[in-house]
Amino acid sequence: MARPLGAQEREVKDQIKKAKGHPDKTGLVRQDALKRLIEITHAPHPNLKIIAAQNISFFFTDFPDLEEDAINAVYDLCEDQSSAVRVEGYTAVTNLSKADGRLVRRNADVLIQLLQSDERDEVEIVKKALLDHLELDPKVTLGVICDQMSPLDDSVDDDEKEIRDRMRKVVLRFLTEDARKVIVERCAIPGSDAEESLLENMLAVIPKLAYKDTEIIVEEIILKLKSFQTQLNAPRGSDLLKVLLNKISQPLSNANRSTSADSLHSVQLYMDLTSFLVVEKRVAPAILLLRECCSSVVTKINLQKFSPDDQQLVVCSLAEIYYTANDQQFSLNDDGPAIDTLTRVIVDSSPFLLEALRLTEGSSPRHIKACKILLQACKDRQQSASWSPRPNLVSVLSAIATRLSRSRFQDLLDLIRSLVPLPSTSAKPQEQSAKISSALQSSTNGEPSTGPLAARPSTNQFPVRRMHVATSSRHSGPRPSSTEPAIHLGLASMKHQLPPDVSTRPTKRQKNDAPDNRETDSGPSLLSRMGTTSKVAPKHRTSLTPVTTTTTVERPHVPDAPPQTQLSIKGAASLSGRSTKPPSLQVQQSATTSKSSLLERLEGSTASGARRGRGR
Numbered sequence: 001m002a003r004p005l006g007a008q009e010r011e012v013k014d015q016i017k018k019a020k021g022h023p024d025k026t027g028l029v030r031q032d033a034l035k036r037l038i039e040i041t042h043a044p045h046p047n048l049k050i051i052a053a054q055n056i057s058f059f060f061t062d063f064p065d066l067e068e069d070a071i072n073a074v075y076d077l078c079e080d081q082s083s084a085v086r087v088e089g090y091t092a093v094t095n096l097s098k099a100d101g102r103l104v105r106r107n108a109d110v111l112i113q114l115l116q117s118d119e120r121d122e123v124e125i126v127k128k129a130l131l132d133h134l135e136l137d138p139k140v141t142l143g144v145i146c147d148q149m150s151p152l153d154d155s156v157d158d159d160e161k162e163i164r165d166r167m168r169k170v171v172l173r174f175l176t177e178d179a180r181k182v183i184v185e186r187c188a189i190p191g192s193d194a195e196e197s198l199l200e201n202m203l204a205v206i207p208k209l210a211y212k213d214t215e216i217i218v219e220e221i222i223l224k225l226k227s228f229q230t231q232l233n234a235p236r237g238s239d240l241l242k243v244l245l246n247k248i249s250q251p252l253s254n255a256n257r258s259t260s261a262d263s264l265h266s267v268q269l270y271m272d273l274t275s276f277l278v279v280e281k282r283v284a285p286a287i288l289l290l291r292e293c294c295s296s297v298v299t300k301i302n303l304q305k306f307s308p309d310d311q312q313l314v315v316c317s318l319a320e321i322y323y324t325a326n327d328q329q330f331s332l333n334d335d336g337p338a339i340d341t342l343t344r345v346i347v348d349s350s351p352f353l354l355e356a357l358r359l360t361e362g363s364s365p366r367h368i369k370a371c372k373i374l375l376q377a378c379k380d381r382q383q384s385a386s387w388s389p390r391p392n393l394v395s396v397l398s399a400i401a402t403r404l405s406r407s408r409f410q411d412l413l414d415l416i417r418s419l420v421p422l423p424s425t426s427a428k429p430q431e432q433s434a435k436i437s438s439a440l441q442s443s444t445n446g447e448p449s450t451g452p453l454a455a456r457p458s459t460n461q462f463p464v465r466r467m468h469v470a471t472s473s474r475h476s477g478p479r480p481s482s483t484e485p486a487i488h489l490g491l492a493s494m495k496h497q498l499p500p501d502v503s504t505r506p507t508k509r510q511k512n513d514a515p516d517n518r519e520t521d522s523g524p525s526l527l528s529r530m531g532t533t534s535k536v537a538p539k540h541r542t543s544l545t546p547v548t549t550t551t552t553v554e555r556p557h558v559p560d561a562p563p564q565t566q567l568s569i570k571g572a573a574s575l576s577g578r579s580t581k582p583p584s585l586q587v588q589q590s591a592t593t594s595k596s597s598l599l600e601r602l603e604g605s606t607a608s609g610a611r612r613g614r615g616r
Helices: 005-021 028-040 046-058 064-077 083-099 101-114 120-136 138-147 158-178 180-187 193-208 211-224 226-230 237-254 262-280 286-296 308-328 339-348 350-357 365-384 391-403 410-419 429-444 485-489 569-578 583-592 598-615
Strands: none
Touching (some): 005 028, 158 211, 193 211, 365 410
16 A cells, blocks of 8 residues: 655655765765655646656766666656656756756757757746756756757758747747847957857858847847957957858859749848948958959849849848948958059949839938949049040940939039039929020021030930921012112122021022912013013913022022022022112123123023913
């Protein structure tokens, strides 16, 4: 018959009391007490299990042959059905590590596995046990924690991979939310073994992690360490940067034409993260990152592998990295390219870098700042060397200038104008066109222009060619007076003189509005207008070249030659008939009239026309 529970509890407690006070640490009294405690861990009563969990740690170190049984008995208590027993088992694990420091690694691994418990209260006890292990041996404990974050090999089945992925999230949450303060303030002291162990393990696991987990480790753990917060260009900052640079170079080197832009999105994220390290935190020399960017990212082929949105972000990060590297002027004792060489690479690549930004009125301040940094690099090179913008850069800058308003982007436009000349944007194309039309109208009416013509608007249309068409005497305006210079020149003196604005292209003949005007004209004939009545004007007059209203110099028509001017003898004769010839004209005519004068040719033409009329 089993004894009552109370009697068993009193018996076990008395035995433990005697063993603790016995002077022989390795004697039979203490050994029997340890065996009894290991035995009751499998008892059906939780109270007895709790007593075992609370006292095993006092005896197991004295009996190496029972040590493994004692440790396994405590682990069994951590998986007991009773919550109270499990909680005591978690505490017992910590007591085992305190009694024997060799068990810290093993016990820390067990506690990490227990973080996956669904019981929130129990998880808090496990976290406290892990924090105690960090205090006991931070180097070993941090190493175990980091081991749990590393992904498994491909040879492991999917179920185990899923368990490890879930474990990694749990561990990261513990490090960033619960253990960070202990790690930063009491464990990872600058220059200590614990800090070195933490960094070594973190740098070893980062290459195996995805971006999201890497970002958590870098920003929430590594950058929180005192050595990274108090020192510029921290001793291990360059090591951290080099590990992250592999995350940038490897995907780009492995990418090909079939690689999708989405698969390279992580490269842009890592560029943004590394830019954060060197630009804002200054934990590593920016020139290290700039070298990698110039060799792997700053090529048109690689940049085009990104999506359009990622291209903009990549260029922004690159501009910020270049600005920081140029500002630091940090020289490294290595054979890598110097900042001057990298600047030439940036300037030579600026056409497609600026094009990738796709600046508009709605661009963010970061995009505008990146554009200014690249333009300033071009300007510095222009001032310090015999360099001028190439045509492709000029084209890109001109396109940017047309998309930005002067009111909001005055400083950016001034920077562009210092590199390439830009057309004046003070007058709109419509206003320029109106000014040109007004000037042309004034010129047609014979009025002097009051100012220079406006600049011709930039358009691909051909300029409008004006045609000077003679009008009938019934529709024409007032004729010029006899005092105009054209009369005093004389017909002979005008024979081989071209007006200054007459085109060398033959002018088309005018088509009258009325169809019957081609055969008849009710107006006075040429001879009647010249004041002579010796002959009757023929009905069919020779068509003459139209007169232009914009020239003051007239030329007679030569029947045998194609009409090349815009003069009309009809108009000249009309003027002769209506006004009295001044003496100067008479002298000029008498001096220039030959045997075949103009009048004789006209009379001959009239007579032949009359004969043709009678023949009909």
